[in-house]
Amino acid sequence: MASSEPQSLSLRIKPQFDHNGEAHSLGFSLALECPSLTAGQSLCCLNTKMGNGTTQCYTKDQIHVSDSDGFLDIEIHDKGRMRSYLVNRPTTGNVVMNFVAHPVKVDSKTPIGGRYELRRDQGGLQCMGLSTIPIPWDVSLTTKARYRMEIEWDLSDAPQGTRAVSSFGEGRVQRVHPPFDLWRMVFTVGPLKSYPLDAPRGGHFGFYWFGKPPTSITALPPVCEELFAKMSNFFRDKASEENPYRIFVRRATPARGFGGSGGIRSFVLEYDDAIDTISQDEIFTLLAHEMVHNWPLMAADSKEDDLDLVAWYNEGVADYYAAVLPYRISHRTKACFRKHLNAKFTEYYTNPCRLVSNRQAEDKAWTSPNLQTVPYTRGLMYFCKLDAQIRRASNGCKSVDELVLSLLEKLRKYEPFGIREWKDMLVDVLGAKALEDFQTMNKGELIRLPADAFAPDYEVVRVDERELDFGFDMGSFSKRVVSGLNLTSEAAKAGLEDGDEIIKNTFVWQCQQNYERKMRMTIRRGHVEHKIEYWPRAEKMVESWRLHETKS
Ligand SMILES: [Zn+2]
Structure with a gap:
């Protein structure tokens, strides 16, 4: 042979x-x-x-x-x-x-x-x-x-x-x-x-x-x-x-x-x-x-220079195109698109872990659903911002799509398709300044979009929101027993106690993505089951942004 x-x-x-x-x-x-x-x-x-x-x-x-x-x-x-x-x-x-x-x-x-x-x-x-x-x-x-x-x-x-x-x-x-x-x-x-x-x-x-x-x-x-x-x-x-x-x-x-x-x-x-x-x-x-996930992919490389940290790309790109593509290809309405992106903005800006580095998010991902979502929403915000920057720099001729499709093309040709290649493409399109944005994203600094990121149909407007706060250790959700209860939290006010066994609960991601969503729990204390309901938000207001339709 x-x-x-x-x-x-x-x-x-x-x-x-x-x-x-x-x-x-x-x-x-x-x-x-x-x-x-x-x-x-x-x-x-x-x-x-x-x-x-x-x-x-x-x-x-x-x-x-x-x-x-x-x-x-x-x-x-x-x-x-x-x-x-x-x-x-x-x-x-x-x-x-x-x-x-x-x-x-x-x-x-x-x-x-x-x-x-x-x-x-x-x-x-x-x-x-x-x-x-x-x-x-x-x-x-x-x-x-x-x-x-x-x-x-x-x-x-x-x-x-x-x-x-x-x-x-x-x-x-x-x-x-x-x-x-x-x-x-x-x-x-x-x-x-x-x-x-x-x-x-x-x-x-x-x-x-x-x-x-x-x-x-x-x-x-x-x-x-x-x-x-x-x-x-x-x-x-x-x-x-x-x-x-x-x-x-x-x-x-x-x-x-x-x-x-x-x-x-x-x-x-x-x-x-x-x-x-x-x-x-x-x-x-x-x-x-x-x-x-069928298509865009970035390969992880060595830990040196954080070349192994690619979740922001692989999950962020999936979140980004899941939001923008169905709308672009007429599969979803304008209203659905705005609602979808606003849910993602809330998830990103009100996440108490929004400022951890990509390294910390990667190392501890499975300990908390709030850490797990970091690369998804951070990646999405990064792509939204990058898209706006590329459109502006190219007078609307180019978008982030070119970069994503180019990286995909490298994968198809069995060429390297990691962070190094991504950075090279960034410099080609936007100059060395784009590398600074990349580094600040990697470090976990807050990403803000220009007001016209989704112009002409939408304007990005600041609307602060209360930070997400379930009121106890996030590991409690997987351990199914409440621990680390904060006595001043909404959860404690609703009657939750340390040691309560969690029988049922609203999905964490539903509260992360929906600002109004209440956490409903069925818990067992001793031999008695109780129903607890509260708004999983802290008193603390945090910087948040929303997409508003521009008035025509
Ligand atoms: Zn995914």
Whole structure:
């Protein structure tokens, strides 16, 4: 075989079912064509932790490896969050790894996190590769190594009506990809339903779910299909059979959760029993954000000069285009656009963590929902400001779109697409001054927009607001017990006490984005449940801005 030809990677997945016909585990067989490793080299690797979620994190005993010479002994080497499986002798011929993945057990106290874990859902199973499948990869994201991937499902033990789908199609899929892409694929099997009804194998859009989701979910597929087609055009990437898009719905119950996690050409939309408290607009915002993740991306580099801090870009760009694109492509009304951006402005300006540096936000992201949202809203504000600056400097001929699309073009050409490249483009368009703005953004200084950032239709006007304040330690939301209560807060005035067990609460993001929103909680104290309601805002007024329609 010519050395330039990609090697093959074959993944066979066999779901196992219990006596009720419900899928309870996935048996994997991963075969690599002649990796030709020497003793001590890494065969595959897998994350040991993702955000606040868990991964399968197989031990040495849970992975059986063999090659042409038979049993292949491996060692485990953990570094940071990465577990590598090292071979103890040189490999001969093809190498096959066998392992079984079991869904994680969840309950109402399971923290809301990335939707990567293998979980049960109404008779089926769903996961993203990065929690479950070790891959032959230990170099940077820009690697040019490609594999001829083959994904096959063995449904020989499956009940009738079982369907098995991954991000690139139903049943057997063959494609060429870098190994990292396997981590970004969604895998699901069970009594799946879909839009289009039979989601034909050759189609380029599919929406999948288990059970009977509420109408706020089942009404989504045609809306998503249209939005996706329009966004694809904007990002110069026409959808096709080879370039499809799939949305996988997951019911979090008995755990809690509403949100999405983007994969490759796909995303996971999670909901729970509180879905009725979420408006169609709020669901749309999430969908649009997740869809944008298909395209613009900035690669993280070393910690030196903060080149690893790219969340402001990757999440900020998704928040920015989720707000502006649907309006531009006539998918949303003017009123929706203004409401959407104003919600984001409130979220940014009234966040008590708005002035932390990108480094602090990154390091502590999972300890507080207020830190978690920093890169999203800060990034969005940065893009709004940059767009206004570029339009002004170019007399309206250019916009921030050119920069974002250029960085995307670099990714497509396998050229570096990190902060260095971004800074070079900034200097080209706006001169060295743009680097100062970048640094102040990175340090966490407040971003203010020029009044005419959205002219001629809107004016950016200062309207101060009360700072967000839930009244207790933010970690209480994930620990499900109130601690660190501030006795002068609205929460304390409403009767909340330290030690109260949180049974239910309004989603934190709804209070972050909606200034008027009340926090409603059901708490348990002793054996008695209480309902508590308060406005999660401090006395303190902070600088905030809003988009007003200009009077014509
Ligand atoms: Zn995102």
